[in-house]
Amino acid sequence: MQITPRDVLLQFGHVLQQDLFPHLTTALGPLTPDLELVAAVVSMAPLARWIEARRARTGRPARDRIALATAFIAKAVLNIPTTRNLRERLRVDDALRRLCGWPTSKLPHESKFSRAFAEFAKGQLPQQLHAAVVENTQSQRLIGHIARDSTAITARERPSKDLLQQKRIAKQTRVAAKRKKAKNRRKPHQRAKAAHRGPRIQRQPHQSLEVMLADLPQQCDLAAKTTKNGEDQYWRGYKLHLDVADGQVPISAVLTSASVHDSQVAIPLMTITSRRVVYLYELMDSAYDASGIHEHSRRLNHVPIIAPNGRRATRRVSPLTKIFPPKSTPELSWAEQDRFKTRTMVERVNGRLKDEFGASYVRVRGAAKVMAHLMFGVLALTVDQWMRMGKPS
Numbered sequence: 201m202q203i204t205p206r207d208v209l210l211q212f213g214h215v216l217q218q219d220l221f222p223h224l225t226t227a228l229g230p231l232t233p234d235l236e237l238v239a240a241v242v243s244m245a246p247l248a249r250w251i252e253a254r255r256a257r258t259g260r261p262a263r264d265r266i267a268l269a270t271a272f273i274a275k276a277v278l279n280i281p282t283t284r285n286l287r288e289r290l291r292v293d294d295a296l297r298r299l300c301g302w303p304t305s306k307l308p309h310e311s312k313f314s315r316a317f318a319e320f321a322k323g324q325l326p327q328q329l330h331a332a333v334v335e336n337t338q339s340q341r342l343i344g345h346i347a348r349d350s351t352a353i354t355a356r357e358r359p360s361k362d363l364l365q366q367k368r369i370a371k372q373t374r375v376a377a378k379r380k381k382a383k384n385r386r387k388p389h390q391r392a393k394a395a396h397r398g399p400r401i402q403r404q405p406h407q408s409l410e411v412m413l414a415d416l417p418q419q420c421d422l423a424a425k426t427t428k429n430g431e432d433q434y435w436r437g438y439k440l441h442l443d444v445a446d447g448q449v450p451i452s453a454v455l456t457s458a459s460v461h462d463s464q465v466a467i468p469l470m471t472i473t474s475r476r477v478v479y480l481y482e483l484m485d486s487a488y489d490a491s492g493i494h495e496h497s498r499r500l501n502h503v504p505i506i507a508p509n510g511r512r513a514t515r516r517v518s519p520l521t522k523i524f525p526p527k528s529t530p531e532l533s534w535a536e537q538d539r540f541k542t543r544t545m546v547e548r549v550n551g552r553l554k555d556e557f558g559a560s561y562v563r564v565r566g567a568a569k570v571m572a573h574l575m576f577g578v579l580a581l582t583v584d585q586w587m588r589m590g591k592p593s
Contacts, residue, residue, distance in 0.1 A: 235295060238274045241583045242299075244336070245273075245329040264308060267301030268316040269325065274300060276576040281561040283313045321568040326575035327453075330582060334451055334476050337586050343445045343479035345539065346502075347546035348469060348488065350462050351554070353455075353574065355437030357420045357565045401492040404467040405499075412468040416456045418567035423458030438567065440559070440574055441465040443473045444546040447589045450578050451477055455571040462487040467496050474500050481505055483543035505536045549581065557581050 231239070251265045274296060275286045290297045290307055297305070320326065404412050424434045441454045441462070452472040454465050466488050473479070482497050482504045489509035497504035508531060532540060553559040557577030564573055 231295065234277050235274075235299060237580065237584055237587075238270070238277050238296075238299060240587060241273050241277070241580050242270050244333055244583055245579065246332050247329070249332070250323075250325055250328050264301065265316060265319075268308070268313060269320060270300040271313070272317060272320070272326075272576050273580060276558045276573075276580045279556055279558050279561070281558075282563050283317070284310060287313065317564070317572065318569065321564075321566075321572035324568075324572070326572050326579055330450075330453075330575055330579045331476065333579065333582055333586075334449075338445065338449065338451065338477045341477065343477050345446050345481045345483055345542050346451065346470075346473055346477075346479045347444045347483045347543045348442070348466065349485065349543070349546040349550065350439045350441040350465070351550040351559075352423070352425075352433070352435045352458065353438040353440050353559065353562060353570065354435050355420055355562050355565070355570060357437075359420050359422055359436065400464050401467065401490055405492070405496050409468060409471050412471070413454065416454070416465065416468070417460055418455060419457050420565075420567075421457035421459045437562070438570055440550075440553075441469055442546055442549060442578075443469050444549045445477065445479065446542070446545070447585055448545045448549050448552075449585045449589075450549060450582050453575065453578055455567055455574065463490050463493060466490075466493045470497060470500060470502070474502075481539060483540055483546075485543065486510065505532065505540050507540065508532070549585075552581060553577050 247266050247269055251269060271286060271290065274280075275283070278289070280286045280289060287307060287310055290300065290302070291305060297307070400415065403415075407415070418438075420437055422434070422436050423439070424432055427433050435458060437458050439456050439458050439460060439462075441456065442450055443452045445451050452469055454469055454472075456465060462485075466484065470482065480503060482502050484493075484504070484506045486507040486509040489506050494504050494506065553574070557580055559574055559577055562570055562573060564570055
């Protein structure tokens, strides 16, 4: 008899409800839903596999790294803004403190929390834990839709002056390149050579995943976008790009600078997601409407459903319009439009990350630490959504 992912989910939920939660209630007292979620994340995420409590050559042994990692998971679940607030909560909440692994009220100093978090960020611990959870819960599941989108992450740091100067130089270089291209039309064999050093979307299909990710800017930056209401939104910080499966389960995530266009991260994201799960359709908004993205998605045996970009129809009116009418913007079929409605699940995940799992309280600096802070929330949200899928409606 073949075991389905739903059987695994029901079995895990049974173990939580019948064995783990009663045992914790006896030892710690009544558990709130948030503490139950913390216990579920810790029981599912293989902390011992990625955290070693070995003695270093110098200094004291890192015995409580698992407890500190559990505390940062609780920080995301409880939506606690700062590490200082987390330490204060641990001091007064006996059940939470003992769940993390400190039986007494004596807690590590705040500086130790910060050093441990820097180690977790450098070693990409939350990313590895999330990948392990996705592999254990989603790898045997046939996923119908993957929705892809990004969300603005506001940070408390300033862009470097060198970065702003590089952006000015890059803009001048692009303008000069367009003028040169208009004057000198390349021949076919020259265009083939230029594809490997052209725009990022043209280079990515010929690169490995590590090279694609390294090529994406990750510094704090300034950005602006137009909302659905036609208003301009400005922010300083980063962008979190997510791939979300049916059931609002995050599968993969990439952090970039705020000014990076969504289309630049589509190919790396679909490469990561394709390695982790098996899925059929990819749902994206009009920002991803590029021929390179369509082609790469089909090359991976997926069906891309991308909202057409209205810029295709915005051309100058030709005097020969009656003889040669302009091409209209392509539209999705009724079946594609019906599937495209599912894309809103990624927006709900972005909203939950900011409202419930700490993405609105980024108090660290640097791309590595910001990504670690966000991924603790993504990890908790992944476990929460997976457990909700097993609950009767």
